[in-house]
Amino acid sequence: MTAPRLFGSLAANGSGSANRSDSERPLSELSLSFVPLAVVAEWTRCSEAADFVARYFAHDFGDRELAGNVLSTVVNELLENAVKFSSDKSIPAGLTVREYAERMSIVSRNVASASQAAAFGDAVARLAHGDPEQMFADRIASPPETGGAGIGLIMLRKDYGAKVGVRITPSDGDRAAIVDVEVEIDNREVEGEGS
Amino acid sequence: MKLLLRRAESRGDILRCRQLIAEVYNRDYDVVFSEDRYDLEAKVEPWPHRYLMGLCAGELVAACGLYMHDTYVERFGQVTDRDLHCVLEGADVADDYDVTCRREFTKMSVRHDWRGRGIAPWLTGAAHSRYFTEVDTDRAVMVFCAKLSIIDNIFHRAGLRTRTIKEFPFYKVHELYRSASDPMESRMIIPKLDIPERWYELTLPGEYELERLPRS
Numbered sequence: 001m002t003a004p005r006l007f008g009s010l011a012a013n014g015s016g017s018a019n020r021s022d023s024e025r026p027l028s029e030l031s032l033s034f035v036p037l038a039v040v041a042e043w044t045r046c047s048e049a050a051d052f053v054a055r056y057f058a059h060d061f062g063d064r065e066l067a068g069n070v071l072s073t074v075v076n077e078l079l080e081n082a083v084k085f086s087s088d089k090s091i092p093a094g095l096t097v098r099e100y101a102e103r104m105s106i107v108s109r110n111v112a113s114a115s116q117a118a119a120f121g122d123a124v125a126r127l128a129h130g131d132p133e134q135m136f137a138d139r140i141a142s143p144p145e146t147g148g149a150g151i152g153l154i155m156l157r158k159d160y161g162a163k164v165g166v167r168i169t170p171s172d173g174d175r176a177a178i179v180d181v182e183v184e185i186d187n188r189e190v191e192g193e194g195s
Numbered sequence: 196m197k198l199l200l201r202r203a204e205s206r207g208d209i210l211r212c213r214q215l216i217a218e219v220y221n222r223d224y225d226v227v228f229s230e231d232r233y234d235l236e237a238k239v240e241p242w243p244h245r246y247l248m249g250l251c252a253g254e255l256v257a258a259c260g261l262y263m264h265d266t267y268v269e270r271f272g273q274v275t276d277r278d279l280h281c282v283l284e285g286a287d288v289a290d291d292y293d294v295t296c297r298r299e300f301t302k303m304s305v306r307h308d309w310r311g312r313g314i315a316p317w318l319t320g321a322a323h324s325r326y327f328t329e330v331d332t333d334r335a336v337m338v339f340c341a342k343l344s345i346i347d348n349i350f351h352r353a354g355l356r357t358r359t360i361k362e363f364p365f366y367k368v369h370e371l372y373r374s375a376s377d378p379m380e381s382r383m384i385i386p387k388l389d390i391p392e393r394w395y396e397l398t399l400p401g402e403y404e405l406e407r408l409p410r411s
Contacts (some may be wrong), residue, residue, distance in 0.1 A: 037214050037217060037218055038214070039227075040217045040218070040221045040227045040228065041210075041213045041214055041217040041227075041228055042228065042229055042230060043227040043228060043229045043232070043239050044229050044230075044231075044232050089217075089218055089221065089222075090218075
């Protein structure tokens, strides 16, 4: 089996960036599995699921409303991406949120076509290291073609200083790929105390 | 090929229809759906109120929908009661119909792996059966919107006569559907004048041998 490919600034395995200890256990964790087609059939499920997940974790923050809004924005972005880039919308996708002392890790998983996955990985590699303000301005000036990825993740970097990583694991004889997208956000950003 | 046609009645049947339509529309047009929070600029479409199922050996291979009120052409196509009345007047049947009652055929979807067998025009014709639309209960008119190539290749191929109401405005939700050379129009179908008897009186539910309809 071909080895996974990593893009961006995180390992996208839910254990945080590569320079952290894998032994760090989350203080809290929530996972859910969903069929993308059910979300396509009722798009409000995306924001409703994001709000539910956000409220679950917001209890641990001083300003619950603000934390809920920030987390809902991040989760919603990953849910939408997972649905949008699922090549077979009947194959379940997943979302795992882990809370650590200093950060939140949100990981989505979906199955994409090999070409979709490669394009997505390249897009994340670019947006993970570029200047988010400049990339945002560029995207507004010249939006990508329909189906292009990125503006939402750029906004997460721009607004919350989020780190973004993608792990792409070939599957089905290299015709498809399992795409794990991880966004990590500092808890100070969740509490509105970011720089 | 025999096709069993029946209206989706149970919650499960309605979900099956919605998932088939959602799969086709999302794959072909990058569209998603919502029961009550639709937004054509965000590519979120509203669901129809009624569905017709096309089943082959128990498998749902095609589905279409019907707006029973709050039609797409009035909500988004700027079609007014006056517009509809003018079309009826032009056909000299204004007294026979109530323009405040309208049904709209919509969201015709054939599974990708069942395409090329002539299902779409056949199911489109069948969906104009009075047993599905119930236009005879309240003197309703039929309306729809589509791009011109679909009107020719599907509606007219089914033998349905269509009457232009007005051009359909541009929305982002249709960016992968219509084009400058293939624009969309809102059209009316006057039940007693424009629907061939074979469709208008087609009994539903029913199982029918699907025949390929010749191109017009």
